[in-house]
Amino acid sequence: MQDQIFQVGGCESGLEIQKIGNAEFDDDGKPRRTGNLWTASAHIITAIIGSGVLSLAWGVAQLGWIAGVATLVIFSGITLYTSSLLADCYRSPVTGKRNYTYKEVVKNNLGQVMYMACATVQYANLSGMVIGYTITASISMAAIQKSDCFHSRGHGGPCSVSHNPYMIGLGILEIFLSQIPNFHKLSMLSVVAAIMSFAYSSIGVGLALAKVISGKGERTTLTGVEIGLNLSAAEKTWRMFRAFGDIAFAYTYSQILVEIQDTLKATPPENQVMKKANVVAVSTTTAFYMMCGCFGYAAFGNNAPGNLLTGFGFYEPFWLVDLANGCIVLHLVGAYQVFAQPIFSAVESWAVTKWPKSKFVTGEYIIGIGTNRRHNFSVNFLRLVWRSSFVIIATVVALIMPFFNDILAFLGAMGYWPLTVYFPIQMYIAKNKIGRWTWRWLGLQLINSVCFIIAVAAACGSIQGLNKALKTYKPFEVKE
Template sequence: MVSADEMQFHLEACEHGLEVQKGTNLLLDDDGKPKRTGTVWTASAHIITAIIGSGVLSLAWGVARLGWIVGVTTLVVFSGITLYNSSLLADCYRSPETGKRNYTYMEAVKNNLGGKMYIACGMVQYANLYGMIIGYTITASISMAAIQKSDCFHKRGHEASCSVSNNPYMIGLGILEIFLSQIPNFHKLSMLSIVAAIMSFSYSSIGMGLAFAKVISGKGERTTLTGVEVGINLSAAEKTWRMFRAFGDIAFAYTYSQILIEIQDTLRSQPSENKVMKKANIMGVFTTTTFYMMCGCFGYAAFGDNAPGNLLTGFGFYEPFWLVDMANICIVVHLVGAYQVFSQPLFSAFESWAIWMWPNSKFVTEEHLISIGGSAKYRFSTSFLRLIWRTLFVVLATVLAMAMPFFNDILALLGALGYWPLTVYFPIQMYIAQKKVGRWSSRWIALQLINFICLLVAAAAACGSVQGLSKDLNAFKPFKVED
């Protein structure tokens, strides 16, 4: 039997994600961990990589469902809420009394709100992270298949039947991620995140530019202040459900708080991490919102009520085909990096638990040097545990993505359920506990009002996602080949 004290120690070790290193002469921080080298620029790159997924290209669909007034207002409001709560969360990185660092989001919750909240946070966070990984596998494969379709349409005409299976692309992506998953920890992802951030700017700019070109050419379609209108093809109830789903899509597009503490833990200790992180939050959220507004608004202006779910893979644009192909390549490269950004907290948690359970096991702790290429051109070190477990992790995510090609709807549900607790509830409650904000004071009431409003929006978005998911389940066929 494991005692309560041992279990508590295990949970803390699991969250610390300490990498076992033997015989190293690395410069160390004051807590014995390798010295951090992150800056405001690397943190901003991590944030942009995490926030701007290919979902930015679906915002035109969301704005079309909500209309100009509600759509634009929703983008601005969620941007403000995300930035404000991210600033609150940045202050929770260190304990005010001791100055002790919280290495992960879950550890910050545990030290500020207690063990029960810690467990609840872990369940939501890890489910959300793994759901996003599966969703990224699906989305990246759709973009890869779209490249093949684009070339087919260019050669055979826009009305040609260009059926493509996404499954081979999912398998290929899984093989690549198996190799990338051997990157030891979050601190080694800076270059990958910078490349991914550049890619996100690239495909967002291409989608935005193509939509803008259509608008200024005079080919833009009719738009309204209230969005898609109720009529013969759309009932009032269905419009309401779609509006709820649009709220969920926009809320999910701003979700990155579940890895904010992990990003902050890469920053060097001077200047103060929370000040640097707040600057990175402003840069990341402002940049993201700018692209979201332009892609969503230009896309709606270009296509009106017929805005596709994805400007680049939904074939709102066919020509120039090479530019559409380039944008989809950028999406794939970005999602390859984002996959690793969201995987590392899961990798760290399991491996730290294994080290705690079997500290003397060579299978778990011993590092082995692996060489690839002639004359050992490429070298990296790994343990047998890391090699086998991370490979199985990627294989399972790939199989689930292939088995449930409609998983994007499940992902939207996870986003609706995860946005409120991870981005709003836990940061607000930790801030209240840390700053000892008095109950029923003006600040306490304002914070709880934000909390309650976001809960209502998340509940509505979840209901909309469930309604859309029910339609997919009626036609569910495991490992279905996508056309």
């Protein structure tokens, strides 16, 4: 068989080139997967430690020491448990066939209706993530400019900054990065992004700890922000709901867990490696969450800011805050791709099935890069047009609706329960034929019900925040 015969297709990874004769293949005919415990852990950490970690001090401040710490621990345990249940569903229960995407796992375990519901929630959630990341990254880039402006002009200098140019610049960068074909090629980007997440989290924790040690920490209470002249009982309740949602959403990554698991080698078994990766990633992120939330609350007390880094001002040490914001940008650049890949893959896989003979859809063109063209880069016209269009639309939406983080909080609150809790538990029950009203069934349904109630409460809190944002809404105006 000649080496130049190519087979194009693939459900998880969109358009893949398989060079027959020169490559080894897995049991499904795809090129042999090379992922391991550490690459999977890096993907998870990149996805799970978002810039939302910096809002955990605010969340703990709304709940107080007891409820705040308990909520962090409880959601860590729930996420770890349900993610392990989901890892066991990667292969179909009867045939042992791989499922390349989350929605395929749901389809093969729960049927077509649940498959459609899962796909709707998953892609709405993922699309919201990339739009929210565009806004958040632009805020950090603008914060660097503003910090440098105050440092050079003085604290009273005119330093109003527009986020729009930064959103556009980030969109252009993501157009290029979106041409990375699939999850299998994202390992290095995820490793860099994971390192950046540790970096800015550590800077935030370090600055907060330094403030506490210096004796400048502000007053804290067991029950959090107190009801008084500046805070009504109703507003306190809304804030607590949003805090529950922020903490629950901070642990959300199940919507891409199956896609990450599909990058792993077949031996040892993928579910075993994925469970270990879940333990490594969730344990690591929980430790950082606890430090950011608790040290941040100890430093700023009941006046903890929504973004831990902004609590130290735009002044001194300006270079350290700039470094942290730079790390946030680099992390979000990588996280954007991690969350966008399942969306890219879904459209490209559908197109390959619909038009298998179209050169526009299936044609791959190799471009040599570097000295003597030693490095090859594959270009596909569908990938180029579709992914670029998606990034452009996401950027425009971010520009039009700068308060999209409120909408993202709503999507996150509604997406957490079905994707992280409901579907994994229902698939586990179906796969293991757990009888109704048994102790195990009751325990699983208790977790399901509690998380649903919290998700509804968090959604109500985010709607209230969205209502406030709409009252002052002006399109394309994003200035600080």
